[in-house]
Amino acid sequence: MQHRVRPALTCLATAFAVLLPATTAAPAAATPAQLPPGVTLSTLSLGAQDPGDVWTVHVYLPATIDGPLGTAATALGSKEIADRVAGALRDKGFEPRLEQVDLPEFADRPAGVLGWIVRVGRYPTSGAAATALAQVKAAGFAGGTRYTAQDGADAGAPQKVHVLRVDFRRFRGTVDTDFGPALKGAETLTDLMAASGAAAGINAQWFYNSAPGGLYVKDGKLLGSATQGRGGIKITHGGRRVDVDAYTARVTLRAGRESIELDGVNRVPGEIWNCGGGGDQPTQKPQHDLKCTDSSELVRFTPEWGVPPQGEGAEALLDARGEVLAVNTTRGASVPPGGSVIQAIGDSTAWLLEHARPGRRLTVSERVEDSRGHRVPLTPGTTILQVGPTLVRDRRTSVNAGADGLIREGADQTFTYNWTVRANPRSMIGVDARGRLMLVVVDGRQAGYSEGLGIAQTAELMKRLGAVEAMNLDGGGSSVMATAGTGIVNRPSDATGQRSLGNVILVRP
Incomplete structure (x- = not known):
């Protein structure tokens, strides 16, 4: 991006190295008395709001060079299409700017140019941007408003990070998944916690048609279909062992x-x-x-x-x-x-x-197999959640963006831009070098409070938190963490609060 351009991965290494030691002592959202022995909760405040962060009008592009402008629906496109839209905006009296969007380097995909976007104006508030958007639409264009700190390229943007660590040297309970009375039918995290007596929890898999999506094995029983070869996490021994891999x-x-x-x-x-x-x-x-x-x-x-x-x-x-x-x-x-x-x-x-x-x-x-073609025994106590993408493998950031389907096929890269590159609320699971399970939520889409992270930044954060293995969970408005003593710990991004979910990960004493 032209606005505060900084290579995301190199900046993250510096930003988190500086910020984490200063923030790990931040007040926890729950006192030790409210959590079982061995379970701790920390809330980290990373980054800071920058005066250069502004609201802007993001003008949508047509899918083809000669496509209609008033019904355009793609967030970015080729330089040729972006130039055409920018020229049309100038003809109407606007002063557009073109910005190049770069795809970060991933384990299975080199860095490169993802596309170009067209924007108009810089405004101090969302209301001012909305007024300008109405003018752009009245002139025959389509678009929306954006906050530039959520472009996914700023490692110093404000973030609220909530980290549950479960130390099994002291914790005598279990960590596993759960869902409501039926797979077909979503439930809120706090309702599922109350029904099971859980001490803490976090959202888990994506869900479609009100049911979990992707490979789901619970207590050795295969309950959900696999998206062949996508990343997943295997949980055994009540959460005491966690393995990140790809599964079929x-x-x-x-x-x-x-x-x-x-x-x-x-x-x-x-x-x-x-x-x-x-x-x-x-x-x-x-x-x-x-x-x-x-x-x-x-x-x-x-x-x-x-x-x-x-x-x-x-x-x-x-x-x-x-x-x-x-x-x-x-x-x-x-x-x-x-x-x-x-x-x-x-x-x-x-x-x-x-x-x-x-x-x-x-x-x-x-028959369930891991990435090496080895059969995974579906024994009692074995849980597998296919979520993804993978974030950290063997202490290294490792995102298989292509294999996990994070990069769209075809010319329209709107999804790749919005979901993979831009900042969003994220939820993660991992294990650190001391064998402690980590459940993490980063709030997002909340200007000036917590912007969220792109996928590459999410992997870097988990590594900086000490993860030797880590996996991305469902995110966006689904990202939620709660404890029995406090209730919801984070700030879910949906205006209505926490969503109903397909399944969850629970810490049970």
Whole structure:
């Protein structure tokens, strides 16, 4: 960016090295008496507001060089398109500026130019920027307002960082995941804490259609489909061991000598959030927060889901031993106690109707593998959350932005810019060199209080906090931390406060 340009990674190393020692003694949000022995909470105040931080009008660009300006919807584009929009603004009497947006270097992607943005004006308040935006729109352009400290390139921007550390040398409880009465149906963190008697907690996975998205293994049971090859974190021994890696999962349905691979577990058939599976359209590569589709799928539902979705296709109801209790030519029956339902849509319907007959036994086998192709035993006490991206591996910052789908395919890089580069609220999990589990939330999108972090900055922060392994969790308005004694510790960015979540990570005494 032209506004206060500083290479993010090199500045972060200096900024955090200076700021962390001075702020680790900041007052904790909960007193030791309110947390179990071995669990500590610190709130760090990093950075400072700069007089150069201003509000501005961010003018949207058309997807093509000759596209309409009034309905443009991309946040950035090529230099050629940006030049055209800037010229049109000048013709209307505005004084636009072009700014280059750089993509930081990631473990699997070199640094480079992501695109160009067009902005108008510098204003002291959001209200003044909104007034200017109305004038820009009235002149035939589209856009929004931005606060420049949230561009993701300023390592010295204000940040509020909340850090829970769990020292298992003193803590006798457990750290694990939880969700509400059913996977299909979101709950707030504080409600889930109250129901389970947890001492503290943080948000966990992304969630789509009110259910967790990505590979989810709880207590050795596979409850959620994998986005093949994306990062994840394995938690065992009640939180005492944490392993960050990339995971794949294969679920196979067998009927006698015939077998077929299931497309998913506990998700809406035909809708594949984050993509990454065979037959997905428009891409079979991981793409974070993108909904792909597949017209022919087989999806398994377990009792944890709740009532499976209704619709056309077919389904087979299996008891706990895998015996087919019934076969239906529409979908939506309840899951038998202890059993499962296999739903089929599209061309997969014919396979299920041919091979699933009442009284016949079907076998479901599961295989989860790590990045080395080694099988991960799904033993009781094993939890896997596929979230991501990875942040720290073996004490080094390590973000696989391409493999984790953080960089959009195609010309429109609006998502990459807004989610990966720009500052946002973030939640993280990691472990330090002393074996202490770390749960971390950085507030964001709150001008002058806490701006948030880009993904590269998030990785650098976790390293500076001492993480030897760390993983990004769901963020944005989902970022929330709470303790039983204090309630919500951070300031969630949604105007309505904490969100309802698909699942959470809880510290239970």
